[in-house]
Amino acid sequence: MRVLHHMQELQDAANDWKRYQSIPREDFFSSRDTRNMVFHAMMVAIQSAIDVATDIIAEERLQKPATYRETFEILGKNGILPDPLARELSALAGFRNVLVHIYWDLDLEQIYAILQRDLVFVEDFAEVIRKHLS
Template identity: 40%
Template structure:
């Protein structure tokens, strides 16, 4: 059984930042993101927090299931799929979010804001699907979901 107090706090954070990202998706154009430093910082930070929250939730769920976390953040999603806790297709797409998190954390001086905008407008559904799966884990449903 997943510790709902720990997982719940991370999930609440993820849901809050997803609400922010949905709002940004509606108001931040590709051109604005490329041109405005304040907007870059706002979107970059929210995307970093979302990606990190997903990773933290994944690692917590693996620890709770007595499964290895893997050598990389990407491996954590593969392991969730292997454990039957996450649909393999969703796990594969979330590996990209782990990669984005690493870019934002370590290569922040050379972020491609066009690609960041693409993720903002096109990829939030994967984070929302993961949040739904994590909510099910809290409720005790350990079947894989997408």
Template identity: 30%
Template sequence: MVDEKVFVDKLRHINRYTADLRQMQDVPEQEYLNDVVIQRAVERTLMNLIQGRIDLAQHVRSTEGLSPSGTAKREMEALEVAVILSTETRERMEEAVGFRNVLAHQYGNIDHEIVYEVLRDDLHWFERFQQEPARWFQQHHS
């Protein structure tokens, strides 16, 4: 059974990272593209946000006895199979896992225009990832 304290703590961190990114969304594109400090802040926050989702998925999968662990993408699949995530959210979170890998391992080769697009256009997917597991938790563990 999911540890409520761990689950809530992970959601709290995820929510904080999402709120931080929401604050950075208003940075004009040219300012973002010219400011390495803002770029690094956004990239690091996105990495932490995505990792937080992976950690939450791992916790739920392991404590609920879902499919065996594997890759981060398999963690997301396990949540979809257990009807904790919608197919659409699972697909977007799998893309986010790949994006996190690019951010973590490409260093100076990151396409800052793509990161800016994610910041401007894709935060709602991260919010859906918060909402769907939270709704599941309330229904099954309250």
């Protein structure tokens, strides 16, 4: 199952994200290498969640999403994700697009806040999906 591969990628990237939460604020703001490491872990975690959602949508023959954000909305509409979690993950999918496409003009304050605050949504997603698959 492809979804299991993506779940492992998600777990690995979430573990990295969790480790990076201990990076002191001043190190994050002063070190480009540190920021790039954080950006990568966040991007891989979010992309892996998108890939898992897309796999489930395909396997269960649900409505095809038009955007990455919509993948989580579809899982919410179909009762796979609680609506509040679907909304948070949809917002993270939008953030992933910013990381990928506007990396030269990122709001570092916002990214540091997301680093500290939003991992819980990725972890909750992984837990809900594990239960859904079992």
